[in-house]
Amino acid sequence: MADLIGLLPGAPPLAVGIPVADEAGAGERGLALVLGVVERGLSIWAPGDKAAPLCVDFTGGRQGYRLAADRVRHERLIKALGKPKHTSPRVLDLTAGLGRDAALMAAAGFAVTLIERQPVLHALLADGLARAADTPLAQRLTLMPVGEALSDPLPAGPWHALYLDPMFPARDKSAAVKKDLQWLQTLCRYPDLDEERALLALARRQPCDKVIVKRPRRAPPLGGTAPHHSLDGKTVRFDVYLPGG
Template sequence: MKLATLPGAPDVGALSVVDEEAAAQAGADMLLGVTDGRLAMWRPDGHETPLCVDFDGGQLGYRLAADRVRHERLVRAVGKISDNGMLVDATAGLGRDAALLARAGWQVTMLERQPVLQALLADGLARSRELAGRMALVNKDSVAWLTEHPRVAEVVYLDPMFPERDKSAAIKKELLWLQWLCGSDSAASEALLLQAAMTAARRRVVVKRPLRAPPLAGHTPASSLTGKTVRFDIYPCHPAWQPRSSRGGNG
């Protein structure tokens, strides 16, 4: 994917152009710029709504309502807050799950190394009036950061990139754009991520998976909370329980 940036956009190592016409002439697939006061990404010749991060509403909308957020499966999967209430979202993406968890009362550290996503998240935090105080953004490789911070959080949350089979046009658009930016992780990378998450979490690791997808890195969770299209696999971090491979052997 070829990305271009408009004046006012942060430097993400992409081609700089003066306007959409110049982006199209340069053969750019996607454009990063400021529209309606928000940093966003869109196709130069497309009709889709630009993609941005909005922590105070936007597409999250009613899900952020205080009387609803506690019913979210993700919030139930991470469990009750104790100790310092710190949670690490090691695959932050567009930050929507992080916003739900912050609204539920967690202090959320978001890890995101992809430059465009990192810039969108930073812009969303800068504009947030409600949740910015409960969310922090770290621009670093997740495996490296988690490994360097053993037992730093009560919970580590993972939502690795996985091919989406939902037929919704909006979901397909967003997921396609994210896949263009991030690609998909290899099995070896997934195994390293889960291992690093288990190192950094004191209580549990929670992994979001499509409903019929295999468990992350082939390791069977202790339990799962299942919805209509996704499930949340739960891996306790106490010594009495260790993740086992669903592929056989010790791998």
């Protein structure tokens, strides 16, 4: 990863990046992405690319309208979570990514603990949470320190749900969405079948009421393991598993 990411002045020091003086220097070295601070906060983008830099924005941005109280309850993810048994329901997001689904769950009233093992994505999440620190939404989001392996100790339950959104290929026709996913795919390789099985098994071993997995609508189930039931959307579905198994 160190030969793919250029760290611009102002970016946090990361072991996976190469410090560069400017974007032009990153391009000359053939680096795929740069990490730097722009007007909206810590961001990644491709050197010389006209697409807008990508950052984590918990106060608005592309999905800001989805976080409104009168809309969030209609999201399929929230329907998949169902009615919690506990008065202070908690969700553990094992693959936080850019935090977009975590934000939906927090907007619906869940306290969400985020785990992200990719250092660049973790830095983006930390920056987004810092900028939104005074908002009620961010106060329901807790980002764990970056870890490197599934064997790292997980925070203690019990949980209403464990949430998984493993990386999968982009199928959306929107150029903007494709660009975002292309950059994420540069940072994160696809899990193989054994890794999918290990991730699902880890989630189902935790003390929780259910495990929810986000998948492309026509993709096979994670690790080849059939869910208890699913909620289908136009492009994605949410597979629901019971703990244990």
